[in-house]
Amino acid sequence: MRTNSRRQLVAGNWKMNGDKALVEQMQKQLAAASLENMDVVICPPFPYFGQFDSKLKLGSQNISEFDSGAHTGEVSVAMLKEFNCQYVIIGHSERRADNHESNELVALKVAQVLKANLTPILCVGEPESVREDGTLFDYIATQLDAVLLKVGISQFAEIVLAYEPIWAIGTGKTASPAQAQEVHAFIRGHLAKQDDKIAANIVILYGGSVKGNNAQELFSQADVDGGLIGGASLNPEDFLSICQAANQ
Numbered sequence: 001m002r003t004n005s006r007r008q009l010v011a012g013n014w015k016m017n018g019d020k021a022l023v024e025q026m027q028k029q030l031a032a033a034s035l036e037n038m039d040v041v042i043c044p045p046f047p048y049f050g051q052f053d054s055k056l057k058l059g060s061q062n063i064s065e066f067d068s069g070a071h072t073g074e075v076s077v078a079m080l081k082e083f084n085c086q087y088v089i090i091g092h093s094e095r096r097a098d099n100h101e102s103n104e105l106v107a108l109k110v111a112q113v114l115k116a117n118l119t120p121i122l123c124v125g126e127p128e129s130v131r132e133d134g135t136l137f138d139y140i141a142t143q144l145d146a147v148l149l150k151v152g153i154s155q156f157a158e159i160v161l162a163y164e165p166i167w168a169i170g171t172g173k174t175a176s177p178a179q180a181q182e183v184h185a186f187i188r189g190h191l192a193k194q195d196d197k198i199a200a201n202i203v204i205l206y207g208g209s210v211k212g213n214n215a216q217e218l219f220s221q222a223d224v225d226g227g228l229i230g231g232a233s234l235n236p237e238d239f240l241s242i243c244q245a246a247n248q
């Protein structure tokens with residue numbers, strides 16, 4: 001049972017997976033469920049955006065930092081709005097690695113999403129080597145500070161955060177509930193140095209090998225407000241059980 005007023009959120013990041021059939025199955029599964037105490041967001045690849053009905057909240061996995069123009073292969077915030085997309089994942093570790101997205105570019109993209117009145121899901125998280133060498137909190141603080149410097153603490157009232165330890169993504173090696181809680185509490189404390197109220201209200205998701213059988217324990221941690229789900233978001237039954245854990 002939650003002891004704070006933050007509403008839990010579960011976002012399914014399909015990454016470069018899924019097909020038209022999965023869109024149909026997922027919509028059917030979620031339409032039949034009663035999930036009145038939490039929010040569900042699906043972040044499919046762009047080609048499937050038009051296939052989603054308006055009952056589900058839609059999220060994007062990325063966005064251009066530019067408004068429009070000669071940027072081949074990019075998608076703008078204005079285009080997302082035409083499809084009623086409300087959330088945008090920014091700074092996922094796979095984009096930071098595969099597309100060389102720096103903390104500064106991540107900050108520019110967060111600003112672009114906020115300018116369009118959409119909600120960024122800002123991802124932070126450390127590689128295993130950083131956890132091992134004891135610089136975990138500095139690493140997370142640096143990722144947060146780049147965005148704080150660009151948009152300011154007041155804008156964090158419109159942001160969702162996701163803590164995703166890179167070593168736990170797609171590996172089956174979930175952070176323990178205590179490890180997740182420790183970093184979530186650090187993040188909230190870091191923001192509280194600038195604004196107590198914004199820190200207390202911000203939703204912080206955990207991501208990294210969340211499944212139906214571990215979601216409830218992770219989500220019951222005091223500073224964990226739901227999850228950013230990869231692999232398990234491709235299975236409608238698993239994803240529903242994760243949403244149900246957040247709905248309690």
Ligand SMILES: O=C[C@H](O)COP(=O)(O)O
Nearest residue numbers: 013169170208209230231
């Ligand atoms: O965006 C989602 C995360 O990268 C977690 O992925 P995963 O649930 O497959 O570990």
